[in-house]
Amino acid sequence: MKLELGYIDIRGIRFGDHNAVEEGILVVNPEPLLKPVLEDPLIKTAHFEIAAPGESIRITPVKDVIEPRVKVEGKGGVFPGMVSKVDTVGSGKTNVLRGMAVVTAGPIVGFQEGIIDMTGVGADYTPFSQLHNLVLVMEPVEGFVQREYEKAARLAGLRTAAAIGELARNLTPDETVVYETPTIAETFSEELKNLPRVGYVMMLQSQGLLHDTYVYGVDAKRTLSTLIGATEVMDGAIVSGNCVSACDKNTTYHHQNNPVIHDLLAVHGQSINFVGVIITNENVYLDDKIRSSDWTAKMAQYLSLDAAIVSQEGFGNPDTDLIMNCTKLEKQGIRTVIITDEYAGQDGRSQSLADADALANAVVTGGNANELIILPRMDRVIGTLGYVDKIAGGHAGSLQPDGSIQAELQVITGATNEMGFNRLSAR
Numbered sequence: 001m002k003l004e005l006g007y008i009d010i011r012g013i014r015f016g017d018h019n020a021v022e023e024g025i026l027v028v029n030p031e032p033l034l035k036p037v038l039e040d041p042l043i044k045t046a047h048f049e050i051a052a053p054g055e056s057i058r059i060t061p062v063k064d065v066i067e068p069r070v071k072v073e074g075k076g077g078v079f080p081g082m083v084s085k086v087d088t089v090g091s092g093k094t095n096v097l098r099g100m101a102v103v104t105a106g107p108i109v110g111f112q113e114g115i116i117d118m119t120g121v122g123a124d125y126t127p128f129s130q131l132h133n134l135v136l137v138m139e140p141v142e143g144f145v146q147r148e149y150e151k152a153a154r155l156a157g158l159r160t161a162a163a164i165g166e167l168a169r170n171l172t173p174d175e176t177v178v179y180e181t182p183t184i185a186e187t188f189s190e191e192l193k194n195l196p197r198v199g200y201v202m203m204l205q206s207q208g209l210l211h212d213t214y215v216y217g218v219d220a221k222r223t224l225s226t227l228i229g230a231t232e233v234m235d236g237a238i239v240s241g242n243c244v245s246a247c248d249k250n251t252t253y254h255h256q257n258n259p260v261i262h263d264l265l266a267v268h269g270q271s272i273n274f275v276g277v278i279i280t281n282e283n284v285y286l287d288d289k290i291r292s293s294d295w296t297a298k299m300a301q302y303l304s305l306d307a308a309i310v311s312q313e314g315f316g317n318p319d320t321d322l323i324m325n326c327t328k329l330e331k332q333g334i335r336t337v338i339i340t341d342e343y344a345g346q347d348g349r350s351q352s353l354a355d356a357d358a359l360a361n362a363v364v365t366g367g368n369a370n371e372l373i374i375l376p377r378m379d380r381v382i383g384t385l386g387y388v389d390k391i392a393g394g395h396a397g398s399l400q401p402d403g404s405i406q407a408e409l410q411v412i413t414g415a416t417n418e419m420g421f422n423r424l425s426a427r
Contacts, residue, residue: 002180003231004093006072006173010100013050013132021167026100028134033163037136042152044141049382051103051118051133056379058122059135061113061387062413063104063150064157064240065128065251068097068165071235079236081217082155083162090181090232095168100132101253102164104157105383107139109150110210112392114246114413115375115405122375125415127423128253135382136160150210154241158252179265181230184303187275195273196306200260201296201325202233205242205250205313206281212241213250213313215279225280225295230261233277244314245392247369247410248341248418259421260309260339275303280325282318293324300329307335312418315343315369319354330359341366341416346408366416367424369393370408377403 009024016027030048037046051057071077074092077084103116116128123129136157140149182189187197204213206221213220215228215238228237238255261277268274280296283289300308308329312322322338329336342352342365352365388399393410400406409415414422 001090006095007098007175037156045139049135057118058378059116059382065253066102066161068161070165089235090229102161103135106137110243192273198272199305201310210243220281246413247415297328311339323355337362339364342368369410375405
């Protein structure tokens with residue numbers, strides 16, 4: 001598959017009487033964009049707010065972060081199975097509004113929504129503080145059912161991002177990058193045969209109600225481990241629908257810009273032979289964990305992998321899926337590196353993962369989500385602070401009288417992301 005991404009750089013957002021991208025500035029006329037959002041009977045109110053890097057703004061509770069894109073050439077459309085028809089994506093040309101995001105926020109869906117600070121200590125922990133954010137703030141009707149409102153809020157965000165992305169259809173990109181993935185037959189070619197065969201196992205959060213990830217519109221918990229093209233992931237085939245802890249939740253933006261895929265493609269044909277991507281779900285019951293990890297190992301063997309990277313989403317129960325995937329690959333002679341984060345207690349002395357094995361001896365960590373931090377008061381809040389004491393990582397009294405927040409790192413969206421898409425590093 002060959003995918004051409006045309007990046008249009010966004011340097012700011014302002015409200016106006018029309019919708020357009022003008023000299024790198026996104027101009028937003030709220031009324032026509034909000035009309036389809038408010039047609040959903042579960043959404044009582046909706047409005048837009050703008051947050052720019054460096055501003056004294058706190059966005060919370062955050063549900064999803066989405067990068068606006070538009071398919072300008074080739075098969076399929078953005079967010080297939082959700083916004084567009086279910087056609088295979090990953091080829092042709094897609095324009096991207098780089099440097100901005102649509103953020104969905106407002107009264108809480110699940111207890112694990114998060115915070116994006118645009119300046120200060122919190123901003124240092126999230127990559128989304130560096131984006132120009134168009135925040136869609138929604139409020140549900142009275143007596144809503146959580147799972148139904150989650151769907152309404154999810155689709156509202158995706159549809160808004162698609163409508164914004166449409167503004168880039170006829171624009172000339174500031175930069176164009178071409179990504180191409182080989183067929184399995186081509187990975188055995190003469191020029192690649194002496195390079196180590198490397199695959200990527202991407203674990204998708206699917207652990208029950210409000211813990212959902214969608215692949216071409218299908219909830220991942222309804223699937224078995226399978227193969228997917230790297231450029232399909234880059235082209236919006238996977239979107240977030242989950243409400244897991246904010247720090248290690250893979251938002252839709254993370255999937256669109258998966259750094260593991262980008263990095264592997266960058267060195268394909270040079271130091272490695274990037275053979276393909278296996279997606280696998282994270283399950284609640286032991287039998288399902290065994291089944292999915294067995295299928296992962298079977299497909300890795302089918303691809304004749306020499307090495308694999310496994311990324312996780314979430315913590316606790318999914319640690320078992322992570323270790324199963326790792327050990328089964330290692331026992332087949334496939335050298336495996338896992339990307340995870342840690343819940344090692346506020347003092348850092350507790351066991352980092354809920355499961356472990358001696359074969360899991362090559363680990364990249366996104367940081368300790370239990371680390372205690374103090375977020376200073378912001379001049380402006382987009383959304384509501386009413387749930388700060390309840391969200392995962394918060395506690396009774398997290399919201400201080402002066403407007404500051406004392407909480408664990410896990411309250412910050414993307415802080416310890418297990419794709420490595422975060423701002424933490426180690427020495």
